Amino acid sequence: MKRILSFIIIIFLFSFISSVHSEEAKKDYKSEDPSPEWTPDPDRKTRFKEEEKDDLNQKALPKSTNFFVYGASIGSPGSINFNLGYYYKDIVIRGSGGHWGPHWWGWQADLGFSFWKTSVIAHSVSVVIGQFQVDPFAPELGRGGQTSYPTGSDFPGYQHRNPTFEDAIIRSYVAQQNPNLATFLEYESRDKQKVTLNQRYIGLTYDFLLGNFFLQVGGGIGSGDYKNPQLLIQLGYFFDTRSY
Template sequence: MQYCRTLIFLTLLLYSVIPLSAQQTGGTSSKELDQPEWTPEPDRKTRFGKDEPMVVSDGKKQPKITNFLVYGATIGSPGSANLNLGYYYKDIVIRASGMHWRPHWWGGQVDLGYSFWKTPVIAHSISVVAGAFAVDPYAPQVAHGGQNSYPTAIDVPGYQHRNPTFEDTIIRSAVANQNPTLETYLEYKSRDNQKVHLSQRYIGLTYDILLGNFFLQVGAGIGQGNYTNPQLLLQMGYMFDTRSSQ
């Protein structure tokens, strides 16, 4: 009888200890799973988890900021309305512009520039330019370009100045006395109300901006020709480009 009681007591004790041990083991495993992962750093600092680099992309390819061709049309100097062709190579800008309308109305210019700020949308540059142009305005007013007088259409002594000098007046009087018909012809060819052929060769400095497809160039130039004052250099227009997506 005493033996049976002892056996029953041990059996109950065993059944009560086994579930408690299993519960403690499960709790320990759960705590281990809940602990964050950590990785040691070279500077002996502890970092929990691993940081993945964030890559933000809208899926659109950005155009090039350099190494592309531009071409288009502008109004302004040197040829009034111009065709343009240029290339942006790294920080260097090379450009040519101009137009030939008729023998006494044309213009051409070459640019060599440095692009000091550029993005996929805008490019700023400063250029050294050299060019030449010719125009034939009708009866222009004197001194708009710093001139004292304009040449006439003929190269005959006494008729070379649109505003006759004292010497010109003496020569014209002598011609009128000798041959009135010749004097009438020479007076007609040297009259004020006619076209004047003017030309200029120049070098200058400009600031250029390419904003999308809009192009603007503004600066000043000086050189040799019929204009003694510095000349305003201005171009604006639309430029196509070959900025292929990268």
């Protein structure tokens, strides 16, 4: 009987201690409740505590309009070109060119419309006008688009790279009358020499500016020593004045 009574008392004490411990655990949980605080809004609405502002939204984005670009490119019109341009809203104004010798130079002026522009990328189409002059050594007719070019001689019958029928008659007559003069004129009008090629053109191009990378590709038509249409292409690296 005493053992049964002792066993009941032990069970009662254990139950009492367990209930006290669970009450203390509930109090601690309530004190650590992570639910957000709320405050009444002036317009009689309930709102939670304001969330922290996103730092990314606070940073000023780079200006995507009204900025200068400057740099260098390779391609038309001057082989190696210096470039200066201005993006004003949706209008693009740009000039490019280079001068590397008395007969090796070129220039081009662009007026374009930017149909897609962000702080990183700009797509535009441009109307371009330009002119270039080159003096390659021993150019081949048809290579590079040239249709004809003069020789190094101004003597009648020896002025054309590809002799015409009239040129052939004149050369035959000179050879009969003075073989030494004919040999000299043939040497002056030889193929392996520098010639001057000139071209003026107007064209339409697509322009692509991605960060500092610039690409322009299009076509042009004009007058000069090259046949139409001509390929217009520039590939370059530009700096800009956009503020970050």
